[in-house]
Amino acid sequence: MKEVLIVKHAVGGRTFVHSETDVLRYDVLPDGEGWRITVSTLKSAAIEELLRWKNELNVFLFQEFEDQPTRKIWFYVKEGPVEYEDGLEQLTIRAQSRIEYVPDEFDM
Template sequence: MKETFLVKHAVGGRAFIDTGKHPLPYTYEQQGQQWVFRVRIEQPEQIAELLKWKEELNVFVFQEIENEPTQKLWFYVDEDGVQFNEDKGELTIRATSHILYIPDQFSVK
């Protein structure tokens, strides 16, 4: 399975992180009612603009599975859900809700 991780501005759609174009190491897991994303950021200046808009972000995970349509997971970032630990070079994003959608199911034919 191929996976792409994106962090986008909720209003304008601007992509701050897109691992399909610029790979970055990341992990995510469900912890109780939350999803927690951790992203290694080697150069903090790379995410300075993202941090300016941290109250207006959405997270997406696109999963491409062979012989199946792409699945898109859309996560809604919590209020105060974005932190950056400069010492560790780690961006943490917390989300409490998400939806799964398959774009092929919404196509007009």
């Protein structure tokens, strides 16, 4: 399975983090009632901008399989904390809920 993590500005659609094009490591783990997404990355202009718009983020995880359609997981950050820790060079996003779906199952 191949995964791609994308963090975007919900209103403008600007991409702040894209694991396929950015050099980074990430984890998505259950955290109490929600999920914790941690991204190991240098603090850049994109991360600074992400922090500026932290209340308007969309976080997606695309899971691509060889034998089945791609699954998309959309995490809702709502007002969950979004923080960058300089010492660890780590971005942490806490999401309160998520929706999993297969985009191929929706006719447009």
